[in-house]
Amino acid sequence: AQSVTQLGSHVSVSEGALVLLRCNYSSSVPPYLFWYVQYPNQGLQLLLKYTSAATLVKGINGFEAEFKKSETSFHLTKPSAHMSDAAEYFCAVSVQGGYQKVTFGTGTKLQVIP
């Protein structure tokens, strides 16, 4: 069975500072990995996904993530935080084949301080 662990339920950064949200995965087969963002009272928006092509994945809104197999990590970064980035971020994993259920992490709430 696959799972993800997000380190830090709350992260605060200053506007303009680097954003780093951590995610480690566990999977017995090659995983697909995702980052989703959820704004208050809204649905899930896909930021980016890794599906075994390039290990550095670029997403929307200036976010990117790097798949590191040796570290079983898929951390999300953005060079410069904007106030509009304040939201909850979910790392998620799925696997090739099967019926493609997605398993989510517990989420990290990002606060951006002006």
Add this chain to the structure above:
Amino acid sequence: EPEVTQTPSHQVTQMGQEVILRCVPISNHLYFYWYRQILGQKVEFLVSFYNNEISEKSEIFDDQFSVERPDGSNFTLKIRSTKLEDSAMYFCASSNSGPLMRGYTFGSGTRLTVV
């Protein structure tokens, strides 16, 4: 861009009542899913549906839950006798088959409040 549409956006029901949550998946998708997010918690998989039958379900998806694709366009989740703990945001999703999970898309959710 194609969307997964969920209705209603918010539903309030009394404990013990039946509710049906509705979803219109993207038209050429073959796989359909329901997920649940209790307030302040993570998103949890409930069930996947393919070829007009359940392909996988979680332990949350007990006999009180059922899914149906009644007319080739809608995909519904029914809760037969709601409990207070069923209060949550319910997300529908749909996807294409294939190794890259193309088009895996979530709807904007239905917030169910059981009183």
